[in-house]
Amino acid sequence: xxxxxxxxxxxxxxxxxxxxxxxxxxxxxxxxxxxxxxxxxxxxxxxxxxxxxxxxxxxxxxxxxxxxxxxxxxxxxxxxxxxxxxxxxxxxxxxxxxxxxxxxxxxxxxxxxxxxxxxxxxxxxxxxxxxxxxxxxxxxxxxxxxxxxxxxxxxxxxxxxxxxxxxxxxxxxxxxxxxxxxxxxxxxxxxxxxxxxxxxxxxxxxxxxxxxxxxxxxxxxxxxxxxxxxxxxxxxxxxxxxxxxxxxxxxxxxxxxxxxxxxxxxxxxxxxxxxxxxxxxxxxxxxxxxxxxxxxxxxxxxxxxxxxxxxxxxxxxxxxxxxxxxxxxxxxxxxxxxxxxxxxxxxxxxxxxxxxxxxxxxxxxxxxxxxxxxxxxxxxxxxxxxxxxxxxxxxxxxxxxxxxxxxxxxxxxxxxxxxxxxxxxxxxxxxxxxxxxxxxxxxxxxxxxxxxxxxxxxxxxxxxxxxxxxxxxxxxxxxxxxxxxxxxxxxxxxxxxxxxxxxxxxxxxxxxxxxxxxxxxxxxxxxxxxxxxxxxxxxxxxxxxxxxxxxxxxxxxxxxxxxxxxxxxxxxxx
Amino acid sequence: xxxxxxxxxxxxxxxxxxxxxxxxxxxxxxxxxxxxxxxxxxxxxxxxxxxxxxxxxxxxxxxxxxxxxxxxxxxxxxxxxxxxxxxxxxxxxxxxxxxxxxxxxxxxxxxxxxxxxxxxxxxxxxxxxxxxxxxxxxxxxxxxxxxxxxxxxxxxxxxxxxxxxxxxxxxxxxxxxxxxxxxxxxxxxxxxxxxxxxxxxxxxxxxxxxxxxxxxxxxxxxxxxxxxxxxxxxxxxxxxxxxxxxxxxxxxxxxxxxxxxxxxxxxxxxxxxxxxxxxxxxxxxxxxxxxxxxxxxxxxxxxxxxxxxxxxxxxxxxxxxxxxxx
Numbered sequence: 001x002x003x004x005x006x007x008x009x010x011x012x013x014x015x016x017x018x019x020x021x022x023x024x025x026x027x028x029x030x031x032x033x034x035x036x037x038x039x040x041x042x043x044x045x046x047x048x049x050x051x052x053x054x055x056x057x058x059x060x061x062x063x064x065x066x067x068x069x070x071x072x073x074x075x076x077x078x079x080x081x082x083x084x085x086x087x088x089x090x091x092x093x094x095x096x097x098x099x100x101x102x103x104x105x106x107x108x109x110x111x112x113x114x115x116x117x118x119x120x121x122x123x124x125x126x127x128x129x130x131x132x133x134x135x136x137x138x139x140x141x142x143x144x145x146x147x148x149x150x151x152x153x154x155x156x157x158x159x160x161x162x163x164x165x166x167x168x169x170x171x172x173x174x175x176x177x178x179x180x181x182x183x184x185x186x187x188x189x190x191x192x193x194x195x196x197x198x199x200x201x202x203x204x205x206x207x208x209x210x211x212x213x214x215x216x217x218x219x220x221x222x223x224x225x226x227x228x229x230x231x232x233x234x235x236x237x238x239x240x241x242x243x244x245x246x247x248x249x250x251x252x253x254x255x256x257x258x259x260x261x262x263x264x265x266x267x268x269x270x271x272x273x274x275x276x277x278x279x280x281x282x283x284x285x286x287x288x289x290x291x292x293x294x295x296x297x298x299x300x301x302x303x304x305x306x307x308x309x310x311x312x313x314x315x316x317x318x319x320x321x322x323x324x325x326x327x328x329x330x331x332x333x334x335x336x337x338x339x340x341x342x343x344x345x346x347x348x349x350x351x352x353x354x355x356x357x358x359x360x361x362x363x364x365x366x367x368x369x370x371x372x373x374x375x376x377x378x379x380x381x382x383x384x385x386x387x388x389x390x391x392x393x394x395x396x397x398x399x400x401x402x403x404x405x406x407x408x409x410x411x412x413x414x415x416x417x418x419x420x421x422x423x424x425x426x427x428x429x430x431x432x433x434x435x436x437x438x439x440x441x442x443x444x445x446x447x448x449x450x451x452x453x454x455x456x457x458x459x460x461x462x463x464x465x466x467x468x469x470x471x472x473x474x475x476x477x478x479x480x481x482x483x484x485x486x487x488x489x490x491x492x493x494x495x496x497x498x499x500x501x502x503x504x505x506x507x508x509x510x511x512x513x514x515x516x517x518x519x520x521x522x523x524x525x526x527x528x529x530x531x532x533x534x535x536x537x538x539x540x541x542x543x544x545x546x547x548x549x550x551x552x553x554x555x556x557x558x559x560x561x562x563x564x565x566x567x568x569x570x571x572x573x574x
Numbered sequence: 575x576x577x578x579x580x581x582x583x584x585x586x587x588x589x590x591x592x593x594x595x596x597x598x599x600x601x602x603x604x605x606x607x608x609x610x611x612x613x614x615x616x617x618x619x620x621x622x623x624x625x626x627x628x629x630x631x632x633x634x635x636x637x638x639x640x641x642x643x644x645x646x647x648x649x650x651x652x653x654x655x656x657x658x659x660x661x662x663x664x665x666x667x668x669x670x671x672x673x674x675x676x677x678x679x680x681x682x683x684x685x686x687x688x689x690x691x692x693x694x695x696x697x698x699x700x701x702x703x704x705x706x707x708x709x710x711x712x713x714x715x716x717x718x719x720x721x722x723x724x725x726x727x728x729x730x731x732x733x734x735x736x737x738x739x740x741x742x743x744x745x746x747x748x749x750x751x752x753x754x755x756x757x758x759x760x761x762x763x764x765x766x767x768x769x770x771x772x773x774x775x776x777x778x779x780x781x782x783x784x785x786x787x788x789x790x791x792x793x794x795x796x797x798x799x800x801x802x803x804x805x806x807x808x809x810x811x812x813x814x815x816x817x818x819x820x821x822x823x824x825x826x827x828x829x830x831x832x833x834x835x836x837x838x839x840x841x842x843x844x845x846x847x848x849x850x851x852x853x854x855x856x857x858x859x860x861x862x863x864x865x866x867x868x869x870x871x872x873x874x875x876x877x878x879x880x881x882x883x884x885x886x887x888x889x890x891x892x893x894x895x896x897x898x899x900x
Contacts, residue, residue, distance in 0.1 A: 140850035168845045172758045552640030560638040
């Protein structure tokens with residue numbers, strides 16, 4: 001008995017000792033921490049190869065087979081020579097070149113495949129800025145970049161470095177800017193909007209961000225007839241919502257295509273405020289009460305959704321007490337969108353992937369863009385006329401190579417969408433930003449990125465706020481966190497957009513051409529480009545990177561961007 | 575770390591070692607069911623959260639179905655609940671707390687964040703003890719005088735104001751206007767923790783001041799104090815040795831439990847002041863439904879609470895010898 005209890009005592013003392021050691025050792029200096037991290041990585045990797053059942057480590061930390069081996073590249077991508085490759089698409093897409101500015105289409109150096117977790121902490125790119133020797137992503141603290149002296153791009157920045165300060169609170173960012181600690185602040189807390197122009201005289205600006213906020217009706221709920229939808233949409237005074245709820249920030253949306261992409265203000269009556277007409281149509285359509293309105297919780301949507309319902313109450317006589325607000329956390333909300341589980345109109349947003357009206361029409365409303373197809377048509381809108389108009393527009397570009405030739409067809413598609421009133425555009429977003437006297441020439445583009453090729457700074461560096469990124473791996477970086485500005489400076493894609501004008505231009509690519517209407521594209525790279533480690537940027541760098549991202553088993557977020565290439569299914573077949 | 579290290583102190587200091595030793599062992603044994611119960615509950619809560627965390631990763635654009643399947647397999651999200659829990663607990667006992675959605679081990683994340691949170695909590699605790707106790711004791715001794723009223727009113731104000739407002743005011747006054755402290759960030763180490771620690775401590779500080787004042791005032795009326803005075807002891811000895819020791823028991827209870835709260839409750843403070851600590855990590859993880867991170871950090875905090883509680887119970891005996899461990 002005695003020996004039994006003393007053994008227990010020993011075990012417990014050991015346990016306590018272990019706890020104490022664990023607690024004490026956690027306070028080590030940062031140098032030691034990095035070594036533990038490295039050691040832990042190797043051990044988990046080793047465990048993963050030893051015994052498959054115990055591993056919980058992400059697949060990318062395991063050694064990855066070199067992508068250039070037979071059968072591991074997308075068969076639609078072919079290297080012609082050092083500087084040339086061709087890309088074959090499943091479906092002809094005349095707008096392919098402008099899509100290539102996205103992070104998913106950046107090239108990777110060889111070292112990226114050797115240790116993806118390590119690479120993710122300090123990615124080596126081909127862009128104008130790079131991590132300094134020994135520098136890495138300090139989680140939730142900062143990412144400091146310096147100029148890459150051998151950058152081959154035409155638009156060499158004049159500044160020597162960017163300090164991204166990772167922050168989590170908009171108010172704090174603003175105070176830091178006021179105290180002169182942040183040179184550029186890329187978002188302003190609503191509480192400071194009124195005082196920003198006086199706090200930062202001549203150093204406050206807005207620019208269109210080409211994001212749209214909308215509310216849509218599920219097509220799988222037949223009780224919302226076309227007349228009901230039109231009346232509900234017409235009863236919304238979008239200007240008043242912008243003024244009262246959004247403190248005047250943003251633009252009232254009377255189209256789904258933003259104005260800087262040729263969006264019109266008078267698409268059709270459904271998307272304009274007309275209380276009398278709304279009431280007339282509503283009364284003729286018969287009563288519709290007791291439905292749900294959906295928005296995701298914690299996104300700050302309560303107030304404007306409530307305002308919309310109150311407008312329905314005031315204008316249509318719809319008893320707002322019969323409307324039930326339904327909320328869900330973001331993850332749950334997206335599930336409901338994908339599985340067609342909304343029980344009434346729901347709110348969603350959209351930010352452009354590439355500057356074309358098509359990007360605001362096809363992924364959101366084409367019948368072949370439902371969640372099952374990998375698209376974002378959450379309302380399951382299905383109108384063959386709309387699809388046909390889009391197809392005609394694409395054919396028109398393919399035939400002439402001019403976006404302008406497609407515009408009439410895209411506008412026709414938008415007219416159909418408006419008349420059906422399946423969706424109610426509410427607001428176009430704007431970038432609101434302030435900067436300090438130290439810097440000048442500050443522009444924010446439609447992707448909410450600061451134009452670092454244009455900006456000037458007296459002390460040579462610029463600091464800006466940044467949300468902690470989910471990943472710095474181009475195949476895994478998600479644009480919705482504002483990471484794009486960081487990625488766009490570490491990497492330069494084939495195509496880029498001018499931050500001041502929004503015009504696309506050839507960056508790493510010399511030319512991107514197609515002879516068959518957008519099915520097969522030939523990409524020719526510019527000479528003399530190298531990655532930050534000196535490795536030349538070749539056609540192979542792009543083909544390998546895209547093939548790597550296309551492997552579904554690696555679980556990259558941007559995986560769906562490679563679906564358009566021939567060979568995606570074969571690559572993921574085994 | 576000091577927390578863990580000081581645990582050894584009572585073991586050595588106590589004269590009746592066997593009683594205390596047995597008591598400690600029993601208490602530490604109780605950690606085991608609490609540990610399993612707490613992790614199970616937290617795991618169940620995270621599991622029950624509606625929605626698919628994998629889906630939430632990608633925002634507006636849905637992930638390719640192939641990727642969803644791959645990620646669900648990688649994080650065992652396709653397994654039934656009990657199996658997920660079993661896998662998790664098995665891995666924890668092998669020192670593997672799983673990995674976050676970026677592929678990094680949660681263990682490293684916790685070790686990375688822990689020093690910041692511990693420093694912040696300790697500094698806040700220091701403010702709480704030094705300022706709170708001093709104010710409370712002085713107010714208690716000078717009951718009804720100006721200082722007493724000042725403490726009562728100012729602590730009431732602090733208790734009434736939410737912490738994010740205090741943080742914001744602190745940033746504007748001490749950061750922007752006076753420029754004494756950094757507004758946010760962790761680039762200046764301990765110095766950049768001063769303001770957040772003061773804000774974090776403010777609420778507890780007010781409680782400690784009020785608690786110690788009340789307790790002291792009450793004890794000063796006790797018979798043994800009158801006896802001590804009648805013996806001709808000096809006022810400082812009466813208050814400093816006799817009264818204070820008795821008055822501190824409720825305060826110590828509060829302080830120890832509060833140390834756990836300071837470590838776990840720094841979410842808002844860490845977010846406002848851009849501190850890369852555990853609170854901010856667990857907040858982000860909860861939003862993204864990163865089960866492994868939430869459970870890892872929450873489990874750690876459970877352990878901190880348990881140790882803090884144990885410490886209190888041991889300290890009782892030091893303060894009041896009448897208390898026996900059985």
